[in-house]
Amino acid sequence: MxxxxxxxxxxxxxxxxxxxxxxxxxxxxxxxxxxxxxxxxxxxxxxxxxxxxxxxxxxxxxxxxxxxxxxxxxxxxxxxxxxxAVGEVRGRLRVGLIPTVAAVDIPATLRAFRQRYPYVRVGLRVGGSDALVEQVRQGVIDVAFLGLPETVQPKGVDVHELARDRLVAVVAPDHPLAEEPAVDLDRLAAEVFVDFPVGSAGRAQTDQAFSAAGLARDVAFEVTAADLMADLVAAGLGVAMLPSAYVPRLNGVTTIAVADAPARVEHLVWSRLGRTPAVNAFLAVLKIPGGAHPERQRPGR
Structure with missing residues (x-):
């Protein structure tokens, strides 16, 4: 073999x-x-x-x-x-991330990582938080950026909390709510929604919030990508709820504060089975406690 x-x-x-x-x-x-x-x-x-x-x-x-x-x-x-052992960081770094990462500037972080560790090959995989946690546990990817309800903690992996945020309502510019400074869940429950698929961590945040408030809502469209969700909202097909730190990236929609909005926590997770030199270097670039600080490297060493 x-x-x-x-x-x-x-x-x-x-x-x-x-x-x-x-x-x-x-x-x-x-x-x-x-x-x-x-x-x-x-x-x-x-x-x-x-x-x-x-x-x-x-x-x-x-x-x-x-x-x-x-x-x-x-x-x-x-x-x-x-x-x-001889002062170089090599190998692969497999990174998983949800589409709505907002706590970290991913391109800027990867640029800094590449400048310091040019011999590491980086692979990116976009997916849902639940699937990404499982892939880290199985060793399919090395680290993953997640977004979860504040009531949920990733299991079976090492975790570092990156940031906390609240969801906001996203509507079309000509929607009747667009001029409102703020709304609540009771008012939003009367709207048709665009949301993530049932069972996903992104959907759980809104489902739990409406359920806790004793409210039912109509989710007419289920999509896996936040940018497509925004496109459907801009077309007047429904309203959505997305992290406040993420929505400034979207065009053609209006954001409204939600008084009783659910919270979301962004995490970085990695395997408990041991970290490769590339993972240690990545944690160090992110300034996460426990990340090693290998010697800075440039091509041609």
């Missing part, structure tokens, strides 16, 4: 395609297929079901994948630790 075989298996599992996996791994498809078949013979089990339409993991492949990912992570971490 060789590391490149594990990389090929992981690539096929993530892309559901031998062709796209080969492109990602920069090899010809026949070589990738040969190595996976060779690994399957060694293991005595097929890892993938192949049809003309799709590729998917077999039960054996699903059982194999977490350990394969751990092996690859361990190999990368070993190389990164050696580099750190």
């Amino acid at each position: 060789e590391l490149h075989q594990l990389r090929y298996v992981l690539a096929v599992a993530e892309t559901s395609s031998f062709t796209r996996a080969a492109e990602r791994c920069l090899v010809v498809q026949s070589a990738l297929s040969h190595q996976i078949a060779r690994l399957e013979r060694e293991l005595g089990a097929r890892l993938f079901e192949r049809t003309s339409r799709r590729v998917r993991l077999t039960p054996a492949g699903a059982a194999f994948l977490p350990a394969a990912r751990q092996c690859l992570d361990a190999a990368e971490r070993a190389a990164a630790e050696v580099a750190a």
